[in-house]
Amino acid sequence: MPMQILTNLLLGIIWMFLQDSWNVLTFFTGYLFGILVLFILRRFLPTKFYLETLLAVVRLFLVFIEELFTSSLGVIRHVIRPKLNISPGIFSLETKLEGQLEVSLLALLMNLTPGSVVVEISGDNKRFYIHAMDLPVQKESIFRSKEKFEMAIRKVTSFD
Numbered sequence: 001m002p003m004q005i006l007t008n009l010l011l012g013i014i015w016m017f018l019q020d021s022w023n024v025l026t027f028f029t030g031y032l033f034g035i036l037v038l039f040i041l042r043r044f045l046p047t048k049f050y051l052e053t054l055l056a057v058v059r060l061f062l063v064f065i066e067e068l069f070t071s072s073l074g075v076i077r078h079v080i081r082p083k084l085n086i087s088p089g090i091f092s093l094e095t096k097l098e099g100q101l102e103v104s105l106l107a108l109l110m111n112l113t114p115g116s117v118v119v120e121i122s123g124d125n126k127r128f129y130i131h132a133m134d135l136p137v138q139k140e141s142i143f144r145s146k147e148k149f150e151m152a153i154r155k156v157t158s159f160d
Helices: 002-019 024-040 050-079 100-112 135-157
Strands: 089-094 116-121 127-132
Touching: 002 024, 002 050, 024 050, 050 100, 050 135, 089 135, 100 116, 100 127, 100 135, 127 135
Parallel strands: none
Antiparallel strands: 089 127, 116 127
């Protein structure tokens, strides 16, 4: 992927040489031309097209924002009640992710969503121990969040 970005930048610079115009608009036009060339040649590249990875990162960010918003609303609902009626607890959650980067990213994203904290990760990186603010209510939403995060993380880290 870094080689594709460098190739695209190089094509943008070569485009400026060929146009004999040194401005941002000419470089941007050449950069877009480079994207088109790389897109046409993508099946001959050893890694997947870098804009696919970039779009997957944007999708992961949007999934995180959605989960952050829904989790925040759930925590706010508990906090604004006159009587705090929660039952915190720790439960385990299995993951299908394998690499260190994937597991770490999932743990970080789950920590950043309100109402749950990853307390520990098992030695084989297959099981998370999670503390939830209100175990019966949040357990199911944490499972759904995990599934969404896993799918988005796999799209970002896959090198097909």
